[in-house]
Structure formats: structure tokens, C-alpha cells
Amino acid sequence: MRFQIDSDSFPLGKGPMVMLILFVITSVFIFSATEEKDESIEFWIFANTHYEEYQARVPIFEALHPGVNVKLINYGGSMHDKLLTALLSDFGAPDIVEVEITSIGRFLKGAIDEIGFVDLKPRLESEGWMEKLVVSRFTPWSYGGKIYGLPHDLHPVVLLYRDDLFKAAGVDMTEIETWDDFIIAGKKATRDLDGDGENDQYAIVLDRRTESDYFNLLLQRGAGFFDGEGNVVIDSDIAIDTLTFFTSLFNEHKIATPVYGTWHGDPSNFAAMQDGRILSILAPDWYVGILKSQVPQMSGKWKAVAMPSWELGGRRTTTRGGTMVGITKQCQNPDLAWEFLKFAYFDKAGLINRYETTRIIPPLKAAWDDPIYSEPDPYLGGQPLGRLFIDLAPDLPPRYQNPYWSEAADLLNDAIFNAVTEKQTPRHALTELADKVRSIIAKDQERWGNN
Amino acid sequence: MQNTSIRHRFWNQQQKIAPYLFIAPFFLLFIVFMGYPLISSLIMSFYEMRGFQSKIFVGLDNFTDLLRDPVFWKSLWNTTYFALGTLVLQLPIALFLAILLNSKFVKGKNFLRLAFFAPVLVAGVFVAIIFNLIFDQRAGLINNEFLLFGKEIGWLSEGRYVMPAVILTGVWQWAGFNMIYFLAGLQGIRQELYEAAAVDGANWWQCFIHITLPSLKPVIAFVFVVSMIGSFQLFDLPFILTNGGEPADAGTTIVMYLYKNGFQFMRLGYAATIGWVLFIIIAVISIAQLRLLGIFKEE
Numbered sequence: 221m222r223f224q225i226d227s228d229s230f231p232l233g234k235g236p237m238v239m240l241i242l243f244v245i246t247s248v249f250i251f252s253a254t255e256e257k258d259e260s261i262e263f264w265i266f267a268n269t270h271y272e273e274y275q276a277r278v279p280i281f282e283a284l285h286p287g288v289n290v291k292l293i294n295y296g297g298s299m300h301d302k303l304l305t306a307l308l309s310d311f312g313a314p315d316i317v318e319v320e321i322t323s324i325g326r327f328l329k330g331a332i333d334e335i336g337f338v339d340l341k342p343r344l345e346s347e348g349w350m351e352k353l354v355v356s357r358f359t360p361w362s363y364g365g366k367i368y369g370l371p372h373d374l375h376p377v378v379l380l381y382r383d384d385l386f387k388a389a390g391v392d393m394t395e396i397e398t399w400d401d402f403i404i405a406g407k408k409a410t411r412d413l414d415g416d417g418e419n420d421q422y423a424i425v426l427d428r429r430t431e432s433d434y435f436n437l438l439l440q441r442g443a444g445f446f447d448g449e450g451n452v453v454i455d456s457d458i459a460i461d462t463l464t465f466f467t468s469l470f471n472e473h474k475i476a477t478p479v480y481g482t483w484h485g486d487p488s489n490f491a492a493m494q495d496g497r498i499l500s501i502l503a504p505d506w507y508v509g510i511l512k513s514q515v516p517q518m519s520g521k522w523k524a525v526a527m528p529s530w531e532l533g534g535r536r537t538t539t540r541g542g543t544m545v546g547i548t549k550q551c552q553n554p555d556l557a558w559e560f561l562k563f564a565y566f567d568k569a570g571l572i573n574r575y576e577t578t579r580i581i582p583p584l585k586a587a588w589d590d591p592i593y594s595e596p597d598p599y600l601g602g603q604p605l606g607r608l609f610i611d612l613a614p615d616l617p618p619r620y621q622n623p624y625w626s627e628a629a630d631l632l633n634d635a636i637f638n639a640v641t642e643k644q645t646p647r648h649a650l651t652e653l654a655d656k657v658r659s660i661i662a663k664d665q666e667r668w669g670n671n
Numbered sequence: 672m673q674n675t676s677i678r679h680r681f682w683n684q685q686q687k688i689a690p691y692l693f694i695a696p697f698f699l700l701f702i703v704f705m706g707y708p709l710i711s712s713l714i715m716s717f718y719e720m721r722g723f724q725s726k727i728f729v730g731l732d733n734f735t736d737l738l739r740d741p742v743f744w745k746s747l748w749n750t751t752y753f754a755l756g757t758l759v760l761q762l763p764i765a766l767f768l769a770i771l772l773n774s775k776f777v778k779g780k781n782f783l784r785l786a787f788f789a790p791v792l793v794a795g796v797f798v799a800i801i802f803n804l805i806f807d808q809r810a811g812l813i814n815n816e817f818l819l820f821g822k823e824i825g826w827l828s829e830g831r832y833v834m835p836a837v838i839l840t841g842v843w844q845w846a847g848f849n850m851i852y853f854l855a856g857l858q859g860i861r862q863e864l865y866e867a868a869a870v871d872g873a874n875w876w877q878c879f880i881h882i883t884l885p886s887l888k889p890v891i892a893f894v895f896v897v898s899m900i901g902s903f904q905l906f907d908l909p910f911i912l913t914n915g916g917e918p919a920d921a922g923t924t925i926v927m928y929l930y931k932n933g934f935q936f937m938r939l940g941y942a943a944t945i946g947w948v949l950f951i952i953i954a955v956i957s958i959a960q961l962r963l964l965g966i967f968k969e970e
């Protein structure tokens with residue numbers, strides 16, 4: 221019997237035949253595509269700048285390790301949700317992943333042996349890396365005595381200020397040492413530009429909607445939301461005093477303006493800067509990188525100085541933001557992954573390249589001697605910005621990580637806003653907040669016990 | 672002989688099975704991708720998770736916690752506020768635009784129809800980013816160009832203006848979409864009715880009340896119900912516009928709170944509970960609306 225296929229004799233006609241052919245073709249593609257390369261590392265990233273950096277660096281690593289294939293995937297902001305799903309379903313997570321500092325907390329929930337990341341402490345200690353890095357930078361990535369990630373950065377904070385406009389107000393910002401000095405200077409520089417009776421040029425811009433700037437000040441004083449043992453300490457005297465000070469910059473001294481738009485990197489905030497309405501800002505290293513790329517026309521107008529301290533001789537910096545890289549427990553080849561981690565984070569040539577594009581200072585102390593960090597920065601009128609950050613780096617405060625950070629930060633945002641808008645006193649806002657977070661933790665402990 | 676009877680029986684069987692086989696793909700997909708997650712989320716709402724593996728039965732705890740959770744009530748109020756805004760602002764505007772485009776006196780209808788409809792084709796995220804600039808306190812279009820209110824309004828920085836800003840953005844995005852439904856409804860009304868009314872001496876308003884609205888009832892009911900469901904599921908617009916609900920949860924909607932609990936706080940049981948409570952709320956409102964509009968009545 222002759223087997224024949226043509227569109228007329230096919231059962232049910234032409235349409236189903238076309239669908240069947242398409243089905244067969246796509247099936248072949250789908251099943252052939254899932255084949256895995258022998259020695260490959262999958263690496264998930266959430267930041268575009270990091271992705272670009274690694275794109276340039278991966279071929280070098282692959283050349284050093286023949287047969288190894290590193291697959292970079294940039295998921296952008298939704299990466300953390302994807303990672304969470306992959307870890308929850310115990311399937312599909314990458315070998316290596318970068319996690320952002322405010323997102324890592326939720327991954328540390330649950331019993332210690334259920335956490336989805338490999339503890340890197342044994343490797344760090346046996347290879348002597350702990351001493352080579354700024355040790356306080358491990359705190360955001362540590363919990364329960366284990367270390368789940370390598371620090372990508374230091375993110376020290378400086379005070380970026382408009383030299384021209386402060387000078388015009390008769391203030392030399394290099395003479396400012398404490399926050400009290402800053403308030404006096406700020407009052408001179410804050411003014412009404414258009415004569416409508418309301419100030420529109422402010423000495424400093426601060427975010428009152430989120431924890432960012434308040435937390436800058438809190439960390440500067442060596443305090444925080446949680447302490448190193450995981451206790452809630454946001455109702456401590458220091459925390460209340462710091463929030464009282466923070467609100468006074470808006471309400472009593474009237475030298476601070478709320479951030480324009482939703483955060484410091486909002487286009488309208490940059491617009492306000494260009495209009496000369498903002499005279500200073502607490503800026504971590506990465507923020508300088510953003511300023512350069514978003515408002516290049518302001519080159520030469522900004523200068524940087526160490527943050528004012530709380531008392532003479534006190535700490536003159538804080539830390540804001542951060543990224544880690546870790547190995548997930550689904551990784552098949554942790555030794556190879558570890559080699560890549562060290563290449564990506566501790567290789568001097570790579571770190572210099574990183575500074576050139578993003579202004580990010582590495583936590584690896586040995587890298588700091590490179591002349592690039594002392595190069596004058598034209599954006600800051602020739603100031604060697606890298607050197608300023610590096611000088612402050614050894615004094616960086618710890619930022620203790622906690623599984624409840626997401627809940628805590630969400631409620632802290634509200635508390636700060638309520639205090640600045642005078643709906644609650646700072647003490648009331650923070651004690652209420654501390655009670656709420658303690659009761660959330662207590663409830664979990666009641667259910668699951670203490671570990 | 673035997674051979675044909677087997678073949679006959681097979682043919683009979685096949686006749687019976689075939690319809691089930693034809694509808695099987697849908698049901699298999701439904702069970703895998705809808706039925707199973709639905710059931711497991713219902714089960715999940717009676718559990719709480721911690722970390723990635725530990726699960727514990729908590730009975731009705733999640734539900735009682737939810738009733739005592741001030742942020743949930745706030746988000747419920749915000750969402751209801753938005754739904755009411757949709758009802759009293761967006762839908763009347765949509766109807767007005769539809770009537771305008773249906774009248775004989777407007778020129779360039781095709782262009783206007785496309786122009787009003789176009790915003791719905793833009794992803795909510797982009798709309799939110801653009802409106803962030805429009806609502807900006809200092810440099811924004813609304814405060815800067817119109818100065819409608821005599822002073823700079825902190826649309827997105829002061830709690831009480833946040834939801835109105837979200838509602839106005841919603842009007843821009845969806846009024847044109849609903850307009851299309853109304854327009855289709857208007858074009859389905861028989862012209863003779865208006866002619867007969869004109870003969871009887873009815874004015875424009877009488878025609879609108881006694882002909883247009885009653886004839887549009889099925890369309891109105893449909894648009895109302897679909898808009899309410901959409902309003903209660905609001906997520907991406909306020910999420911981007913208010914940077915996650917700030918300040919002080921003034922822009923947090925129910926689905927945003929669900930997302931926060933599920934993905935940021937890792938409280939999957941609690942998030943599942945919020946999802947089911949939201950389902951109940953939407954079901955009750957939809958049924959009530961359909962009843963009020965008399966859709967269940969047999970005519």
C-alpha cells in the first residue's frame with residue numbers, strides 16, 4: 221500500500237496538518253535546547269552595570285579554565301523573586317548569584333540548614349581572605365555564625381556639596397566637622413530664592429519616605445535596627461535621639477528638603493539639583509557614579525567632604541547599599557564556582573575596571589594602592605574622590621543582617637514618615653515599631669522554636 | 672464476521688470517547704495550571720511557612736491575624752477608594768466620551784477613537800513612570816504648568832493625595848478602553864427608538880434617560896463588573912508610582928500587600944490568605960452589582 225500525505229487526504233484537512241507539523245518542529249527545538257554543557261556555571265545578576273562588567277570579564281576566566289562555560293543571565297529587578305521561587309521549588313536556581321543588601325534577609329529565614337546558600341566561611345578562613353578584606357563588610361552577609369556571600373563593595377558615604385553655593389553663603393564646607401557645625405552652616409545657606417516667603421534652596425536633601433537617610437545616620441553612630449545577636453534595638457536611646465535629630469533638620473531647623481520624586485535617583489531630584497535647590501546630599505560611592513551618568517552637565521559643581529560626625533573626632537562616614545555574590549546549594553561544582561567568585565571579586569585588574577565605570581571602591585585592601593584611586597576626578601573639580609572613600613573605609617560601621625529586615629524596613633519607612641510629618645513623636649514611632657517587629661518574631665518563635 | 676463486530680464495537684466506543692478526548696487538553700491544562708494551584712493555595716492559607724521548607728498548620732490564625740492587621744485594612748480602604756474613583760469618575764467619563772464620539776457633530780472620529788483607546792496599550796509600568804514625572808511636586812506638569820490648586824501639591828509625597836493621583840492615572844489609562852465598550856453598546860441601539868421619541872416630542876435628556884441608558888444596561892453591567900474586578904486587583908500602577916506603597920502605606924493596595932507578604936516577607940501562608948479574602952470580596956461585590964443591575968432577573 222502506498223503511504224501518501226498531502227493536504228487533502230490528511231484527516232480533518234489542511235489546518236490540523238499544519239498544526240501537527242508545527243508541533244513536531246517546536247518539540248524538537250524544545251527538547252534539543254535543554255541539553256547542558258559539561259562544565260558550566262550559571263550566574264544570575266540583577267544590576268545592568270554589573271552585567272556589563274562581567275560580560276567583559278567572563279572570556280578571561282574561560283580562557284584561564286579551558287572547557288568551562290560561564291552563562292551570565294541578567295534578570296534585572298525581578299531577579300530576587302525568581303531566585304526565591306527557584307529556591308522554594310528546589311529546582312532551577314543558578315550556581316552563582318548576586319543578591320542585593322535589602323533583599324538578602326528574606327533568604328535567611330528558617331532553620332539554618334534550610335538556607336539556600338553555601339556557607340563560605342570555611343573557605344574564606346582557610347585561604348586567609350578574612351584579613352585581606354574590610355571585616356565589617358561581612359556583617360550584611362552573615363547570619364547565625366555563617367557567611368553566605370562575598371562583599372562586592374564598601375559603599376562608604378560622603379557629603380557631596382555645592383562648593384559654589386555654600387561659598388556664596390559664606391560657608392567653607394571643609395571646616396565643617398560635626399552635625400552641629402552643619403546646622404549652623406545650613407541655616408546660612410538655606411534661603412528663599414524667589415521671594416515668596418518660602419525657602420526653596422535647602423542645605424541638604426533627605427529621604428523621609430524610606431529608611432535610607434535615617435539609616436545612614438543610625439549606622440554612622442554604630443547603631444542599627446538589629447544588633448549582632450539579632451535583637452531588635454530600634455527603640456534604643458541612640459535610635460530615638462537620631463530620629464529626633466533627623467526630624468529637626470526638617471521641622472525645627474528647616475534646612476532639609478524631602479527628596480524630589482520617589483528617591484535620590486529620581487529625575488526630578490536631579491532637576492532640583494540643577495536648579496540649585498539642593499546644596500548637599502549624603503552620597504555613597506555608587507551614587508556619584510549615577511550622578512556622573514545622569515547629570516554630566518553638573519561636572520565641576522560638586523565637591524565631597526567626609527560626613528559631619530556626631531561628636532568631635534567621631535566616625536565621619538556610614539555605609540549605604542551593597543551586593544554580595546554567593547553559591548547556591550543547587551550548585552553542582554562549588555569548587556569551580558568558588559574560583560569564579562574570587563576571580564570576579566578579588567582580581568585587581570577587574571576591580572580597577574569596576575572603579576572606572578561605576579566609582580565603586582572594592583573591599584579588598586590590597587587593591588587600594590593602585591594609582592587610579594588617587595586620580596583627580598574632574599566631576600568633582602579635580603578632587604581625588606577615590607582616595608577620600610578609601611581613607612574612610614577602615615572606619616566603616618557594621619550593618620548587621622537579619623531575616624526580618626524586609627518587614628522591619630517596611631515598618632521603619634512608615635515610622636520615619638510619621639515622625640517627620642509630626643503624626644507621631646520619634647519616641648512613640650520607634651517604640652511602637654520595635655514592639656511590632658518583636659511580636660512578629662515572637663510569634664514565629666512560638667511556632668517554630670528558637671533556631 | 673467476528674472481525675466486523677469488533678470493529679463495530681470499537682467504532683461505537685470511539686464515538687463515546689472522542690468528545691471527552693477533544694475537551695481533555697483544556698481540562699488537563701486547567702487542572703495542572705489552575706486547579707492544582709487554587710487548591711494548594713487554599714490549603715496553604717491554613718498553614719504558615721518559614722524559610723524554604725518548614726511548614727506548620729496554624730488553623731484559622733492567618734484569617735484572624737488578617738482581621739487585626741492595620742496595614743491590611745489600610746490597603747483594603749485604598750483599594751476600595753480606587754474602585755469608587757473608577758465608578759464615579761472613570762466610567763462616567765468613558766460614557767461621556769462614547770456619547771461624544773457617537774454623535775453626528777464630532778469630526779475625526781476614527782482618530783479620536785484610537786487616541787482615547789491608545790493608553791490601554793501602554794504597559795502599566797511605563798504609565799507609572801511617566802505619571803511619576805507628571806505628578807512631581809516641583810518639576811511636574813500638573814503643578815508646574817497648570818498650578819490648578821494655587822500651591823504645589825505633593826501628589827506622591829503627601830499621604831492624602833496619593834490615591835487621588837493613582838485614580839487620575841487610572842482614568843487616563845482605562846477610560847478610553849471602557850469607552851470602546853460603551854461605544855459598541857451605543858451603536859447597537861436601534862435608531863427607530865430615537866425617531867419615535869422625537870415624534871413624541873422628547874428632548875435630548877429624555878431620550879438619554881429613557882432610551883440610551885436602559886438599552887445600554889447589559890453593557891453597563893459588564894463594564895461595571897469588569898472594572899470593579901480590575902480595580903480590586905490593582906497592582907503595577909501604584910507599585911511603581913508610589914515606590915512600593917510609600918509614604919506610610921498611603922498607596923498600598925491589597926494585591927501589593929499580598930506581594931509584599933509572599934515575596935518580601937516570605938509569609939506564603941498569610942499571602943495565600945490575603946488572596947482568598949480578596950477573592951471573596953470580589954465575588955461578593957460582583958454578585959451584588961449584578962443583582963442590583965437586575966442581570967439575574969428573567970425578562
